[in-house]
Amino acid sequence: MTSNLQPFIYPKRVPAAPPVGAAQASTRSDVIPLSYGTPSSDAFPYAELQAASAAAIFQEGRDALQYAGALGPGRVQQWIAERAALRSIHAEQGQVLVTYGSQQAIDFASRALLEPGDHVWVEAPTYFGAVSTFKTAEAVITSFPLDADGIQVDRVEIALREAVQQGNPLPKLLYCMPNFHNPGGVSLSVERRERLARLAYEYNFFILEDDAYAELVYEGQHLPAIYSFGPERVIYLSSFSKIIAPGIRLGWAIGSATVIRHMNSFFQGSKASVFSQEIVAQLFDHLSFDEHLQHLIERYRSSRDVMVDTLREQFGDEVQFQIPSGGFFIWLTFPEEVRTSEFVKDATDQGVSFLPGSQFFVTPEGGHHARLSFSYCNAEDIQRGVLRFAEAYRHYKTRVQQHN
Numbered sequence: 055m056t057s058n059l060q061p062f063i064y065p066k067r068v069p070a071a072p073p074v075g076a077a078q079a080s081t082r083s084d085v086i087p088l089s090y091g092t093p094s095s096d097a098f099p100y101a102e103l104q105a106a107s108a109a110a111i112f113q114e115g116r117d118a119l120q121y122a123g124a125l126g127p128g129r130v131q132q133w134i135a136e137r138a139a140l141r142s143i144h145a146e147q148g149q150v151l152v153t154y155g156s157q158q159a160i161d162f163a164s165r166a167l168l169e170p171g172d173h174v175w176v177e178a179p180t181y182f183g184a185v186s187t188f189k190t191a192e193a194v195i196t197s198f199p200l201d202a203d204g205i206q207v208d209r210v211e212i213a214l215r216e217a218v219q220q221g222n223p224l225p226k227l228l229y230c231m232p233n234f235h236n237p238g239g240v241s242l243s244v245e246r247r248e249r250l251a252r253l254a255y256e257y258n259f260f261i262l263e264d265d266a267y268a269e270l271v272y273e274g275q276h277l278p279a280i281y282s283f284g285p286e287r288v289i290y291l292s293s294f295s296k297i298i299a300p301g302i303r304l305g306w307a308i309g310s311a312t313v314i315r316h317m318n319s320f321f322q323g324s325k326a327s328v329f330s331q332e333i334v335a336q337l338f339d340h341l342s343f344d345e346h347l348q349h350l351i352e353r354y355r356s357s358r359d360v361m362v363d364t365l366r367e368q369f370g371d372e373v374q375f376q377i378p379s380g381g382f383f384i385w386l387t388f389p390e391e392v393r394t395s396e397f398v399k400d401a402t403d404q405g406v407s408f409l410p411g412s413q414f415f416v417t418p419e420g421g422h423h424a425r426l427s428f429s430y431c432n433a434e435d436i437q438r439g440v441l442r443f444a445e446a447y448r449h450y451k452t453r454v455q456q457h458n
Contacts, residue, residue, distance in 0.1 A: 067190045086439035089407040090430040091236065091382050094357075097350055098299045099341055106336035114332055123328025126335035127152065133338060134292075134306050141268060142282035143290060143308060151314045154326045156266055156293040156305030159317070160184050163262050163289050163307065164191040164227070166316040172226040175213075177205045179385075179414030179423070181236050184229050184264065195416045196225070202376060204242030205230060207249045214257045225259045232280055234267040234381025237414050237425035241379065244277055251284030260313075261288045266305075267381035269297050269347055272355040274379050286310050289317075294334060296382075297347065302330050354382070354429055360436045361428040368444035382429035385411075387422065388447075394424040397450035404449075406442035 110118050110126070117124035131150040138145060153159040160183070168174070170192035176185065178197035188195055198209050210228070217224050230250070232242040242250075254261050263280045281290040293305035304326060307317060325331075361384055362377055374387040388394065395410040411423025426443070428436055 067192055084405050085402060086406045086435050086442065087430060088426045088428075088436070088439045088443065089409045091425075091427045092300060092430050093296055093350075093382075094353065094430055094432075096432075097353055099337070099346055102337055102341040102346075103299070103333070105340045106333050109336040109339070110329065110332040113336075118329050118332040121324060121328070123325065124332055126332030127325060127328055129335035129338070130304070130331045133335075134308070138279075138290070138308060140276045141265070142278035143285075144282075145285075145308045146311075149308055149311055149314055151307045151309075151318055152326045152331060153305050153307060154303050155295060155300075156264065156291045156307075157183055157187070158326070159289075159291045159305050159307040160187050160229075160262065160264070162317040162320050163260075163291075163313075164188060164193070165320055166313060167227050167260055168193050173223045175210065175225040175228045176416065177230060177235070177238075178416070179237055179411065179420055180229065180416070181231065181264065182413055184262075185416055188227075188229070193227075194223075197416050200235065200238050200240055202240055204232065204235070204240055204246055205250070207246045207253070210250070211253055214253060218257075224257050227260050227262055228254070229262045229264065230280065231264045231266075233265055233277065234270065234378050234383075236267070236381065237383050237409070237411075237423075238385045239376055239378035239381060239383050241277065242280070247278065247280045248283045251280050251288060254284050254287040259287070263288050263290045265290060265292045266296055268292055270351060270354060270382075271380045272351060272358065272378075281308065289313060297350065298334065298337070302334060303327060304330055304334060357428040357431070357433060357436060358384070360433045361426065361440060364437050364440040365426075368440060369447075382427050384426045384428065386424045386426065388424070390422055392422045392450075395421065397446050400446035400449045401443055404442040404446045406439045406446065408443060 114124035114126065118126060130152055131147045134150045135145050135147050153162065164187050168191045172193050173196065174188045174193040175196050175198060178199050180197065185195065199206050214224065230242065232247060234241060250261060261280055261284070265279065279290055281288040289307055289309040291305065291307050294302050295305065307314065358378065365373065365375065375384050378384065395412055398410055401408055409425045411420035411425065414420060414425065431439060
């Protein structure tokens with residue numbers, strides 16, 4: 055039967071790029087994964103999740119295991135809406151859409167807002183998972199650089215003005231990570247948040263505000279969300295992955311009633327795992343969230359500091375980076391002539407993984423950057439991993455010098 059099998063042409067919208075991030079990292083047990091942008095498995099609230107799971111079954115199982123679920127989904131929506139007030143977001147429960155992780159929220163927003171050929175503007179660097187989604191939507195992607203205060207909004211404004219003057223397409227969507235950027239680690243200033251929201255109204259585009267690390271603030275205060283300055287033209291996204299566990303697979307979107315209705319239509323009458331939502335709702339009864347969050351903050355802040363100290367010891371002034379005030383990542387800037395992708399194999403051979411900067415750009419750039427994550431590994435592994443990373447870099451430099 056297989057001898058008559060014809061080649062099958064898959065649609066162009068199916069992503070053809072190889073996986074990046076943790077999916078690409080070596081599976082060797084001796085490789086320290088500084089590429090993993092994931093929470094520490096030791097930080098999950100196991101005992102409370104066990105109790106919450108049992109309660110979901112024994113108290114609400116008959117309904118929680120049905121399509122519509124029990125009371126859990128409503129309680130989760132209410133918690134999200136109330137918690138969002140910390141970021142100056144004032145939304146009704148019906149403006150909250152719970153999704154299978156924030157990645158699905160990005161997908162649903164893309165489907166709701168974009169036609170093939172529409173323009174999406176992103177940061178440079180940016181999150182490759184979002185870029186993959188926009189490419190699948192057959193969008194035209196343009197990027198704008200970051201600095202220490204986030205995306206350079208003045209360049210965005212100039213590009214918008216020039217697009218109008220020259221009769222070029224305006225963006226339908228601008229994707230932005232305002233807090234503890236992945237991979238850049240920077241946060242968008244309040245002044246730029248307000249300007250960006252004002253531009254969205256003036257030029258009639260949506261902002262997709264991806265705020266996955268919002269709760270993990272190591273220094274300073276919560277900043278107001280971009281959404282707070284433009285609720286009719288911003289869709290706010292976040293996730294339980296970084297604050298409970300990624301295996302729960304629950305994220306959310308907050309937006310106007312109209313845009314949430316459009317996004318919700320892709321569920322075709324269903325909901326994101328109502329049983330997982332029931333577990334999370336029960337977890338709120340078994341867990342002091344503020345104490346749990348403080349434990350996470352102390353753990354990740356300590357891990358960040360270990361990585362910062364070890365990087366300084368190993369590299370001195372040869373590598374530049376900004377110390378992130380939250381999130382999971384440190385974004386390294388090497389001298390311009392360095393190509394970090396050329397010592398990925400050296401690093402694996404030394405027993406450590408990292409992500410080269412070029413993977414975070416939509417154009418051929420970023421070759422002298424690298425992303426390290428301090429969230430997944432313990433302090434000892436972070437120290438050993440940075441030492442191995444530095445040794446891989448030295449091997450690369452020696453090879454380049456010999457070749458020249």
